[in-house]
Amino acid sequence: MRIVRSSSWSNTELRNLDEPLDEVGLQDNTMILIEQVRLAPTFLAPFLTPSFQGRPQQPGEIKLSWQWYEPEANGKEETLETCFDMVINENAPISEVKAQLCKKLKEEKKIDITPDRLRIREATYRSVGKVYLDSSTMKQSASFLWIGKQFAMQRLAGPDPVNSARDLVITVRQWFPSKWELGPREEVALR
Numbered sequence: 001m002r003i004v005r006s007s008s009w010s011n012t013e014l015r016n017l018d019e020p021l022d023e024v025g026l027q028d029n030t031m032i033l034i035e036q037v038r039l040a041p042t043f044l045a046p047f048l049t050p051s052f053q054g055r056p057q058q059p060g061e062i063k064l065s066w067q068w069y070e071p072e073a074n075g076k077e078e079t080l081e082t083c084f085d086m087v088i089n090e091n092a093p094i095s096e097v098k099a100q101l102c103k104k105l106k107e108e109k110k111i112d113i114t115p116d117r118l119r120i121r122e123a124t125y126r127s128v129g130k131v132y133l134d135s136s137t138m139k140q141s142a143s144f145l146w147i148g149k150q151f152a153m154q155r156l157a158g159p160d161p162v163n164s165a166r167d168l169v170i171t172v173r174q175w176f177p178s179k180w181e182l183g184p185r186e187e188v189a190l191r
Contacts, residue, residue, distance in 0.1 A: 088138060099115045
């Protein structure tokens with residue numbers, strides 16, 4: 001069983017059940033979710049709610065929401081599509097998280113990609129932001145981590161040129177004054 005404190009904008013799993021309730025932020029009118037944990041799917045699975053497949057999370061683990069990001073290219077619009085939720089160790093290096101994501105992408109989405117061709121970015125409901133570096137951890141890189149926080153995975157044509165916290169990824173469009181048009185969006189890494 002998992003116990004999760006829920007607010008209007010985030011969920012936090014209560015992992016140490018020996019802590020006093022006031023120290024974990026449970027006060028009057030605090031909403032909590034109790035999730036049944038089952039270790040294997042059953043024929044009753046679609047009828048059991050709330051439920052969670054897998055195992056209880058350990059200290060340092062968090063379940064994040066992962067999305068597939070495709071920037072605008074060749075006349076196709078930018079897309080951000082929900083892929084799956086996955087539990088990660090928030091203290092693991094980003095390079096290790098990428099390897100886990102590549103394995104899950106191959107198993108569940110039939111997307112064959114190597115970790116050096118995958119970029120992890122912060123995501124909102126419509127766009128992407130900060131690039132996460134292989135040399136850091138999720139906990140070090142993210143301002144805040146909460147259950148269900150969204151992150152984007154982006155396929156790269158080659159190794160990621162962003163390898164320093166000082167590097168920036170910006171989107172540019174060329175202006176054609178004779179046509180009064182903007183060209184397609186392109187991502188550029190600035191060092």
